[in-house]
Amino acid sequence: MKRILLILIVISTSIGYSQTDAEVLRTIYTQSLTNGKSYDWLNHLSNQIGSRLSGSLGAERAVAYTKEELEALGLDKVWLQPVMVPKWVRGAKEFAFIETEPGKTTNVNICALGGSVATPALGLKAQVVEVHNFQELEALGTAGVQGKIVFYNRPMQADLIQTFDAYGGCVNQRYQGAVEAIKYGAVGVIVRSMNLRMDDLPHTGSMTYNNVPVDKRIPSAAISTNDAELLSTMLKLDKSIQFYFKQNCKQLKDVQSHNVIGEITGSEFPDEYIIVGGHLDSWDLGDGSHDDGAGVVQSMDVLRLLKASGIKPKRSIRVVLFMNEENGLRGGNKYAEVAKQKNENHIFALESDAGGFTPRGFSFDCSDAAFSQVLSWQQLFKPYLIHYFEKGGSGADVGPLKTESIVLAGLRPDSQRYFDHHHASNDTFDAINKRELELGAATMTSLVYLFDKYGVNPISNSSLIKN
Amino acid sequence: MKRILLILIVISTSIGYSQTDAEVLRTIYTQSLTNGKSYDWLNHLSNQIGSRLSGSLGAERAVAYTKEELEALGLDKVWLQPVMVPKWVRGAKEFAFIETEPGKTTNVNICALGGSVATPALGLKAQVVEVHNFQELEALGTAGVQGKIVFYNRPMQADLIQTFDAYGGCVNQRYQGAVEAIKYGAVGVIVRSMNLRMDDLPHTGSMTYNNVPVDKRIPSAAISTNDAELLSTMLKLDKSIQFYFKQNCKQLKDVQSHNVIGEITGSEFPDEYIIVGGHLDSWDLGDGSHDDGAGVVQSMDVLRLLKASGIKPKRSIRVVLFMNEENGLRGGNKYAEVAKQKNENHIFALESDAGGFTPRGFSFDCSDAAFSQVLSWQQLFKPYLIHYFEKGGSGADVGPLKTESIVLAGLRPDSQRYFDHHHASNDTFDAINKRELELGAATMTSLVYLFDKYGVNPISNSSLIKN
Missing domain, CATH: 3.40.630.10 (Zn peptidases)
Known part of the structure; x- marks a missing residue:
């Protein structure tokens, strides 16, 4: 004392x-x-x-x-x-559209995710399957995913006061999305931009392929929040719509x-x-x-x-x-x-x-x-x-x-x-x-x-x- | 207890x-x-x-x-x-310039203060006297102010954390500036905009004439922060420069x-x-x-x-x-x-x-x-x-x-x-x-x-x- x-x-x-x-x-x-x-x-x-x-x-x-x-x-x-x-390097500006029937297309705003591979030179077109998390992806399995583009569309949670928490709750779609989608035979990945606002700007960011061999890697891009909503709505009307995108980014x-x-x-x-x-x-x-x-x-x-x-x-x-x-x-x-x-x-x-x-x-x-x-x-x-x-x-x-x-x-x-x-x-x-x-x-x-x-x-x- | x-x-x-x-x-x-x-x-x-x-x-x-x-x-x-x-009502968009010699003018951005009277229909041109507070104005007295435009140029204090405090420290120039300037025979008032940023936008706001008779009232306008700096600099080089402004606002x-x-x-x-x-x-x-x-x-x-x-x-x-x-x-x-x-x-x-x-x-x-x-x-x-x-x-x-x-x-x-x-x-x-x-x-x-x-x-x- x-x-x-x-x-x-x-x-x-x-x-x-x-x-x-x-x-x-x-x-x-x-x-x-x-x-x-x-x-x-x-x-x-x-x-x-x-x-x-x-x-x-x-x-x-x-x-x-x-x-x-x-x-x-x-x-x-x-x-x-x-x-x-x-x-x-990103290369030429990316280009993407939704095709509801041959020749009937709506352009959407995308950008390649950092680290992604390019699409084939003439682009990639496939059906889209929308998921909100890896559990939904797993439930679809190879039968539901093979040959398709996986569209991750889980939004940032608006009711979190600190927006970094909302980012933390979503960013695995972007970072890990390709690795998970590859397991089930997906041909590409589109991720809803990590953005709490509705607008037309795609948000890039890093993604990984972990140890997936180079020839198995699939191109991954972010889509703007407005266009993510559009794509989701169009998919609800017709699951058979096609998504096209082209990017020629490259890892040197x-x-x-x-x-x-x-x-x-x-x-x-x-x-x-x-x-x-x-x-x-x-x-x-x-x-x-x-x-x-x-x-x-x-x-x-x-x-x-x-x-x-x-x-x-x-x-x-x-x-x-x-x-x-x-x-x-x-x-x-x-x-x-x-x-x-x-x-x-x-x-x-x-x-x-x-x-x-x-x-x-x-x-x-x-x-x-x-x-x-x-x-x-x-x-x-x-x-x-x-x-x-x-x-x-x-x-x-x-x-x-x-x-x-x-x-x-x-x-x-x-x-x-x-x-x-x-x-x-x-x-x-x-x-x-x-x-x-x-x-x-x-x-x-x-x-x-x-x-x-x-x-x-x-x-x-x-x-x-x-x- | x-x-x-x-x-x-x-x-x-x-x-x-x-x-x-x-x-x-x-x-x-x-x-x-x-x-x-x-x-x-x-x-x-x-x-x-x-x-x-x-x-x-x-x-x-x-x-x-x-x-x-x-x-x-x-x-x-x-x-x-x-x-x-x-x-x-503001009427037509205001117009103002600094004249260094006849015909040699630089346009500046102003707007009438709310409640101000108009200038004469062809505008008002006079020499300018710059002050930073009412004490400086009083020190100049009628000899220094008569027939001139008073230019109040006290900036908002940048080191105050709460910007409303900085506003409170400046706004008397805008609200009371005309009443004070009229005492010494000024013909007009120009006030530095209540803006902490340097830009080209004039900021309006209310001003008073208290009980000054209608025929003694003088027109008052705000000038953008960039142009307040410009005017101040030009006055330092030559006190005899003229300021012209025209506004046709009106109290109905x-x-x-x-x-x-x-x-x-x-x-x-x-x-x-x-x-x-x-x-x-x-x-x-x-x-x-x-x-x-x-x-x-x-x-x-x-x-x-x-x-x-x-x-x-x-x-x-x-x-x-x-x-x-x-x-x-x-x-x-x-x-x-x-x-x-x-x-x-x-x-x-x-x-x-x-x-x-x-x-x-x-x-x-x-x-x-x-x-x-x-x-x-x-x-x-x-x-x-x-x-x-x-x-x-x-x-x-x-x-x-x-x-x-x-x-x-x-x-x-x-x-x-x-x-x-x-x-x-x-x-x-x-x-x-x-x-x-x-x-x-x-x-x-x-x-x-x-x-x-x-x-x-x-x-x-x-x-x-x-x-």
Whole structure:
């Protein structure tokens, strides 16, 4: 009991810290909202460079541009980390229609899924069988599926408040749909776009063939939500209608690309690393402003905002712009692999890969003790309307860094509009609001500042702040 | 002490209420997100009817349309409440330019402020004096202002997190700018648009002449933020540049219009009234989707969602669609006046007039006791990411109902994008996200449900929920 009392006395003399922290956060937010760089950087990335699929010219230009911009910030180190990435190309724009009788066709909007094989050069035409999950597919079996196109049409669940939950509930159709359909002799796959809105835009995204031999692979495409409804309605009227689609996408050989890394070396604990990042690659239909140009420029701005706010980090802070999150995660894996080789002690990794919308908070993948530490900081964020501090996932690119002691976190912006744009041709700069983007950068910087100052040391630090 | 203990025992047997409430809220949100009517109604209001300035044909069509739609809901009563409203018309599109030397002009984007007089038929040309507040104007005095156009150029403060605070810090330039400028002999007023974004759209809004005689009134217009910057820069280079503008807006005689009211009569306490509302009128440049078509359709949907969720209110619930919030507040005043005449006991009034964006919570104008009651419900809203429960303002239209005992509240949506659209030609339906609008309607319905169930009876009720 005496020891506990002693600790309480120490705590009560340390109350001042909290006030300083509040002032630092205010400085960070003001800097970001009045003097932020995120929006200008994203304008360049989106409008001058454009889409950045791994292995594309856009991706390589983005590597060069962000490296140059980081160098201009006067960081302690900026470097490129080589990583081999897959190179998939879409080729000519896809074409598709529903045919009710020979020559009577209705065009529909599709796009090839990332990683899909092409159709035969003249396209593929077959009857369609609609299913909503793999159980329905299994029930149909080879008798019902052989020689047909499988149409996965399970919509995202509208009554889930967090749209990422609705995405999680649907995305196996897209990722795993071909593998399952191949088991029963399907000749192609059409997937309802992962979009909560009814519109005409198909949404791409990665799919897998697992270990299905190359000659058994079937072409897979996404169809817009409006056209998914149309196809479903037409199938109800007549099961014998035909679906035609043509795509000439192709998987090429792996090519070399890079993660882009910048570092402010810590003044007291240079061997403890905090990283903040987003992914530099994007799908090819839009310009990847929300996914994940936003996360890239916010992460870059974290280091700039620390400097602009007069904060000299005690620990080493790195920005990592990961290559190939969308169709391989090679960059995230490479970064973790090198960190392990070098025995670098990463204590905190924060990812922004959920869009550039108004930040609501963070999701944490960490120990309960570390989570209590984070909760003790929650009140500091209240003036900025940041309220969401929950345990959960972090992000794909920081995931490979997972250890027992590290804190992994993901920025959680408002998610209501995210899937209107995700992987579609309207993921473009005009959908970005400057203030929302800047609030996200400030929110990330604030959390990095706190972890830099206090480290991951839950018992003593959470007490310091709580009082 | 014994009495307190007894109360605690009663409380502990009443825990079940909270679970029921959680289930009811879940039903309300699911209904709104899967079966909401707000978005369809707003589509009609915005795209079939359009702008609805008081006294305009659009306003009258909106009265007829919303009355018809409320009637179709099978409410207990639907009626129109007559109210005389001002009628101001914009006339021909305004025209303005900056003249650096005779014949050398640069066009700029302006719009007349609501209530302004016209310029002379051939327009008005004069030198410009730029100020940022009334103190600067006073310092210039008649010597500096006489015969000139006063250009108010104080920007909205970007580092304020809540954009309504930034608006509050600037709007006196627009509302009071002419009255102040007239004191020093100005011939016209140009005001920087109340917009946090740099763009080319002028934002209108109401202004006053107070009791300045008609022949002393000077024309007042808003200029886009981009052109405000341009004008300011050009003035720095040459103070003698001239500004020309032409507008032929006009204040006509008052005309009769209506508030639209619908009611579900309470089953137990029909003489206790809860109202929920927004304003049916809008400015004329856009279609008023965010300001305040969103509040109108959300309020209508509150009554529909209560019915759809199987809730039979104990108290009388009214939706009130107020006329003339923008340039007179005649509807809000009329409703309160009639309520007072009839001695109607209003216990709770909720307004939605801050845009149709993702709801963050509510601002409450009420006693501390009533506010504790509200805070005891806060946890119920956490699954819906509703976290903002603060004391503060409510809304202009419910304001006149203020008494010591009533709870006034305003829905508080995310405000970052609101002033990009407010009173400008881009306040249009395409800026509305269906889910965000529906989440707002569900959030309002949930609070109405709780006030209907528990009444405003802070001590007993807050205890019931807290446990």
